[in-house]
Amino acid sequence: MQEPKDAEARRAVTPVICYPNDTLPVPDLESFARARDGAEKIAEVRVEPREAATFRAEAGQFFRISSIEGPQVGDLNLWNAHDLSERFYSGKSRALHGTHLTEGERMWSSFPYLRPMATITGDTLGWYGIDGFGGSVHDVIGTRCDPYTGNLLAGSQYHHCCHSNLTRALADELGVSLEEAEPHVHDVLNVFMCTGFTRDTGQYFMKASPVRPGDYLEFFAEIDVLGALSACPGGDCSAEHSSDTAACHPLLVEVFAPQAGALDGWESPAVNGYDRSHGRRAPS
């Protein structure tokens, strides 16, 4: 294939940030921190290795995901607790914040809602930054490990990928069949996972997570949420996933409720303000 004469000039064009985030609504982390002081633990759930578990947090509460016994990656799904059609939108969260999320950044919901579902208020791996390979933690670039891709690439029938773990956990939570639950499972926030894209081939890579017992990622629930967390069969994702060979550990989810009045003046965000006429009728 022949390059055009100005190929180098075209490659040399400076990139432009797609969504400059200087107009993105800024969470009031200081008032969240004040509310977190004195908050009481009201629930906890242990996520067993190669399984998933669900939890609920009301708007204004906090939930924390912790590594407890060994390095372990978690795949997180989030829904509006009252309407499962509003769910975490990994792709748009990536477009707004970048490939990996940390303190002060948010999990945004799907169209037509597009509002913050949860804000990250604590990240003990915030020190990691971006390593020499371009890797970082808590990505929104992966999807979730699933049995369909394993079947496509290796002809396998493996049943404890995060996709299946999340499907079983949601089915149990809602009291519905696996067939009913599965379409609600969506692309995740890869909690504690260390990932990036190779510079030379642009391929998705993972490497051993820097997480250690005691590390956590903590969130402020902006709306009433139903969450599901899978302890990935990849363990710390240092070698492989979608099998039973990696060392896996449990994860802990804890929910904390602030004292009454601690969030006075704060309001749960409204759904997105676009009028949804899509150019077909006069906006009402």
Ligand SMILES: [Zn+2]
């Ligand atoms: Zn997984």
